[in-house]
Amino acid sequence: MSYAFTFPGQGSQTVGMGQELASQFPEARAVFAEVDEALGQSLSKIIWEGSQEELTLTANAQPALMAVSLATIAVLKAKGLDLATTAKFVAGHSLGEYSALAAAGTFTIADTARLLRTRGEAMQAAVPVGEGAMAALLGLDFDAAMQVAEEAAQGEICQAANDNGGGQVVVSGHKAAVERACELAKAKGARRAVMLPVSAPFHCTLMQPAAEKMAEALANVQMQDPCVPLVANVLAAPITSADDIRTRLVEQVTGTVRWRESVSYMVGAGASTLVEVGAGKVLSGMVRRIEKSAATAALNSAEDIDAFVEAVNAAS
Incomplete structure (x- = not known):
């Protein structure tokens, strides 16, 4: 059994996501606390108690979805599952690419939260509302x-x-x-x-001002090579160097998210199960439409995580 870990993008956010994990696992709570501290606000309160409208604001939704994904990764790790030895690839849909990279050790959780806040605000500001x-x-x-x-x-x-x-x-x-x-x-x-x-026309050349802001932000953050190859949105192919990743993340702001090709690449390269890490099951639905031969697993709850860890252990 070979796994690729995928990380959801905007649209998967729901009020209350990740709360069960935070209530049961100190490792998950620590992720939300780290994100709150990095942003200088209680984003976790918005995630768990705010309105859907407030959570859906781009500047909130992007770091919020990352926090849930990374809390899930923290629980997997606490249960003895190591990404570097379990996953063949990581990939994320749009902002999910940052979650994938944080999970693979390219960014710290705090830096990822700040980058996604910058990205969300820059994408929102790039085009006047209504245009x-x-x-x-x-x-x-x-x-x-x-x-x-x-x-x-x-x-x-x-x-x-x-x-x-x-x-x-x-x-x-x-x-x-x-x-x-x-x-x-x-x-x-x-x-x-x-x-x-x-709220804005993402992934087109109207986002060029946001791409320039992200180039500046990424130039000033420390990055490590990922422990697992990232199948990049703009390439639909794996990359492993921090410098290459920096370039592709800037291109991603104005470029096409090539998710269909990315999924087909991972399955063709031997990933038999695509595991959706974090909120919702949007990516799992896409995978089933793209590659009917691939198995999917969505890790939305402690129960999902336990079942997945058991399956991995049984297969090894």
Whole structure:
């Protein structure tokens, strides 16, 4: 049995996530405390007691999802499961790439929290509210969605932001261009084209100011080579050097999240089970649509963790 560990992105956040782990395991509590201290605020209070609206703010959701993922990793470690010897690859969807890198030792938890707060604020500030938008095109393959985005641009920005597999591609850019893409997609046979309730047009060139901020932030943080290869969003291929990772994280702000290709790469390279670490089961659903032969496991609770550790031990 060979495992790849995957880490969710924005959209998986729910109020109360991670609270059960924090109540049962001091190792999980320590992760949330470290994130709170690094940010100089009680983010854990927002995660467990705040409103969904407050938690969904980009600057909160990004470090919050990372905290839950890393608390899960801390519990796995406490139960004797070591990422370096268990995982063949790590990968994360958009902000989840930072969680994956923290789990693999490239960043400290505190540095990851600060980087994600900076990233969230920079992405929010890059485009005035109302000027940008994102939409999910359902029922078109990636090449067809790319063509739709290109035709819809008409001198504005419209790009494929996320290739999520299973005929789901998210486009991002100027609001009018994204609206045109929805109409074009329907005309080209898309089952649905849905405008997404997001606060900014992520993963397109409108995010260039945020990419510049992240280049500066990443230049000033200490990084180690990961203990497990990272399958990078912008490459859909593994990288192992801290310098290369720094470059790819900057590119990721404006580049396409190549999730479909990343999943296919990991499965093709021998990862038979893709383990979703943290909040929700969004990535597990995507994996099943992309690679039907792959097994999935979502670690959302202490019960999930126990079952996974038992399965790993039984297979070894």
